Amino acid sequence: MTEITNTVIEVLPRFEGYVYPNEAGPHPLWGFLIVLYPYITGLVAGAFIMASLVRVFKVRELEPVYRLALLTALSFLLCATLPLLFHLGHPERCLEIMMTPHFSSPMAMFGFVYAWYLMAVLLLELWFDYRQDFVRWAKVTPGLKGALYHALTVGVTDVSPAAVALDNKLGWILSIIGIPSAFLLHGYVGFIFGSIKANPWWGNVLMPIIFILSAVVSGIALCVFNYMVLTWIRRRPLDVRCLDAMGMFLFYALVVDAAVEGLDWLHRVYSAEEGFRVLQYMAREKLFYTLSIGQATIGTLLPVLLLGSLQLIRRSVPELVRKRMYFGSAFMVLVGVLAMRWNVVIGGQLFSKSLRGVMGYKLEFAGVEGWLMGAVLLSLPFIILTVCIKLFLSESLPVTEAAHAAGDPRLEPEEVVTT
Amino acid sequence: MKTGVSRRNVLGKLGAAFAGIMTATAAKTAKAAVQKVFVSSGAPKGYDPTKHKWLMAIDINKCIGCGLCVEACKKENNVPEGPFFRTWIERYVIPKPKPGSFTTRTEAIVDSPNGGMHGFPEPPVPVGEIEQSFFVPKLCNLCEHSPCVQVCPVGATFDTPDGAVLIDPNYCIGCGFCIQACPYGCRFLNPVTKTAEKCTLCYHRITRGLKPACVEVCPSEARIFGDLKNPVPDDPIKKFYENNRVQVLKPHLGTEPRVSYAGMDKEVR
Numbered sequence: 001m002t003e004i005t006n007t008v009i010e011v012l013p014r015f016e017g018y019v020y021p022n023e024a025g026p027h028p029l030w031g032f033l034i035v036l037y038p039y040i041t042g043l044v045a046g047a048f049i050m051a052s053l054v055r056v057f058k059v060r061e062l063e064p065v066y067r068l069a070l071l072t073a074l075s076f077l078l079c080a081t082l083p084l085l086f087h088l089g090h091p092e093r094c095l096e097i098m099m100t101p102h103f104s105s106p107m108a109m110f111g112f113v114y115a116w117y118l119m120a121v122l123l124l125e126l127w128f129d130y131r132q133d134f135v136r137w138a139k140v141t142p143g144l145k146g147a148l149y150h151a152l153t154v155g156v157t158d159v160s161p162a163a164v165a166l167d168n169k170l171g172w173i174l175s176i177i178g179i180p181s182a183f184l185l186h187g188y189v190g191f192i193f194g195s196i197k198a199n200p201w202w203g204n205v206l207m208p209i210i211f212i213l214s215a216v217v218s219g220i221a222l223c224v225f226n227y228m229v230l231t232w233i234r235r236r237p238l239d240v241r242c243l244d245a246m247g248m249f250l251f252y253a254l255v256v257d258a259a260v261e262g263l264d265w266l267h268r269v270y271s272a273e274e275g276f277r278v279l280q281y282m283a284r285e286k287l288f289y290t291l292s293i294g295q296a297t298i299g300t301l302l303p304v305l306l307l308g309s310l311q312l313i314r315r316s317v318p319e320l321v322r323k324r325m326y327f328g329s330a331f332m333v334l335v336g337v338l339a340m341r342w343n344v345v346i347g348g349q350l351f352s353k354s355l356r357g358v359m360g361y362k363l364e365f366a367g368v369e370g371w372l373m374g375a376v377l378l379s380l381p382f383i384i385l386t387v388c389i390k391l392f393l394s395e396s397l398p399v400t401e402a403a404h405a406a407g408d409p410r411l412e413p414e415e416v417v418t419t
Numbered sequence: 420m421k422t423g424v425s426r427r428n429v430l431g432k433l434g435a436a437f438a439g440i441m442t443a444t445a446a447k448t449a450k451a452a453v454q455k456v457f458v459s460s461g462a463p464k465g466y467d468p469t470k471h472k473w474l475m476a477i478d479i480n481k482c483i484g485c486g487l488c489v490e491a492c493k494k495e496n497n498v499p500e501g502p503f504f505r506t507w508i509e510r511y512v513i514p515k516p517k518p519g520s521f522t523t524r525t526e527a528i529v530d531s532p533n534g535g536m537h538g539f540p541e542p543p544v545p546v547g548e549i550e551q552s553f554f555v556p557k558l559c560n561l562c563e564h565s566p567c568v569q570v571c572p573v574g575a576t577f578d579t580p581d582g583a584v585l586i587d588p589n590y591c592i593g594c595g596f597c598i599q600a601c602p603y604g605c606r607f608l609n610p611v612t613k614t615a616e617k618c619t620l621c622y623h624r625i626t627r628g629l630k631p632a633c634v635e636v637c638p639s640e641a642r643i644f645g646d647l648k649n650p651v652p653d654d655p656i657k658k659f660y661e662n663n664r665v666q667v668l669k670p671h672l673g674t675e676p677r678v679s680y681a682g683m684d685k686e687v688r
Contacts, residue, residue, distance in 0.1 A: 089593015
């Protein structure tokens with residue numbers, strides 16, 4: 001053991017000024033994987049809020065993306081814990097977080113918030129929403145796929161109008177519970193960072209709010225992105241009214257998000273508390289590209305200008321240009337929010353808690369914390385989503401008459417195929 | 420179509436399954452609480468933590484920066500080479516203010532090459548230009564309100580009744596949250612065991628009546644160690660508090676460190 005533990009690890013100087021000796025390691029403790037964790041979780045929360053706009057707030061224009069938004073939330077939620085798991089020193093002990101939680105730890109609550117959100121909210125809402133379709137699809141689809149639909153009904157095959165109406169009602173109730181749950185899910189992620197008083201970059205009461213708002217922004221942007229890509233792949237016409245509505249919500253969410261983040265900065269600059277100098281240096285030097293360019297310009301300013309101008313002069317902009325502007329804005333927001341997560345997670349570890357020095361960080365290609373792994377983890381939810389779309393948003397599947405009868409709002413005109 | 424399986428039925432079963440999971444959780448929590456009593460802390464059989472209250476204090480005026488304590492700690496506790504330290508020494512060099520600058524103090528130049536384990540090189544400014552220079556040994560601050568204990572998701576790090584803050588290496592999941600939460604940079608993730616690690620006051624030694632390794636080797640008695648519940652005649656800890664005005668590190672964070680420093684300058688963080 002002594003021989004192993006005493007192996008000399010060569011440390012290249014990657015810091016300026018003074019950092020505590022334990023901070024002088026070659027990598028920050030929380031690397032790219034922990035950047036992805038709040039990013040993915042935020043996309044889940046945002047996509048769910050997007051779906052709730054249809055269910056709870058009855059925004060009819062958004063109906064074409066209702067199911068897509070829910071499936072997006074599910075696909076990303078299934079992958080949300082992976083970055084955390086891979087980064088643990090002892091992944092095999094991960095279930096201890098749920099089995100023997102330490103209740104004063106914000107991280108310990110994650111297991112419960114996650115389980116609640118996945119099982120009590122999202123899966124149940126999807127099930128109530130899809131049940132009558134499962135019953136129908138199980139009848140018309142042969143083979144394994146049909147068996148799957150049959151299994152997914154969990155034996156509840158009553159599709160009488162009263163039963164379907166009850167499904168809709170329960171789904172609506174779940175949606176209402178889901179909104180605070182989605183806020184809880186991501187607000188809690190913000191609290192993990194916001195509760196660290198040792199770190200002036202993180203320890204901030206606004207952190208959970210900023211996380212929730214940026215989550216809503218990124219989730220709507222992801223829905224715009226997914227919807228446009230899906231219709232493009234399927235060579236289907238886009239519902240421009242739906243796109244306009246998403247663009248509007250994205251714009252307002254972005255404005256609120258930018259306002260609160262601006263307030264955070266204003267407070268930091270004005271109060272200029274201990275550590276402000278090192279934070280200022282970091283924002284100017286170490287995080288210049290991801291903060292000023294990525295988060296502020298690409299992620300906020302440009303989309304606000306694009307989407308804002310569309311709010312004013314939408315009618316005089318040709319449809320094709322509008323579509324491109326929406327797509328561009330959504331993509332920039334997605335990049336910008338990823339940059340924001342980077343700035344929080346990596347930025348918080350680029351200065352010493354002695355407030356006397358700063359560290360550097362170079363994202364590697366390979367390794368658990370490398371960007372290849374990050375790219376794989378970011379692709380995984382899209383792969384799951386593709387499978388989900390093939391199974392549950394398939395163009396070859398009929399949408400139930402029961403849904404029609406109940407005045408179900410989620411029917412896409414192009415999805416109704418006569419059988 | 421009516422079937423025997425109703426929504427109520429299914430929801431009931433789901434509820435029962437959820438209740439089952441919660442019960443299992445509660446049972447495991449209780450089991451873990453029991454296990455905690457028998458946690459492997461390195462203490463010998465029969466050691467009663469409620470009969471002691473260990474404490475360390477640092478007299479900055481006495482530290483000569485030799486680094487023996489750092490080396491002793493690394494050897495005693497099998498701390499890996501590299502940027503991993505349970506204790507370390509910082510050197511503060513405060514240059515004289517430039518003539519005509521009308522300032523009383525310039526910012527300190529701080530360093531701790533390899534934790535100060537092999538002493539320190541020549542000072543970064545010529546000796547004639549130094550106004551003050553001193554060494555500050557650092558270790559776990561044994562906070563009354565330890566942020567590291569607060570944030571541990573599984574309770575692997577905990578306060579002992581005798582004043583130490585320990586980590587159960589068989590329980591730590593290696594998430595690093597405690598390392599982020601410690602304002603003093605006292606914790607690190609052991610690259611071999613992949614668990615968090617920090618100063619334990621040499622728990623395996625003090626519970627056998629020995630002093631911590633760093634205290635044992637300190638040639639200038641800059642590190643003062645004692646048991647508040649069992650004071651010896653002419654108790655060093657008692658004397659330390661009688662003779663010095665003391666300060667703690669980062670008091671504004673409200674962690675209430677139990678490790679006090681005598682002769683501390685405002686530059687020390």
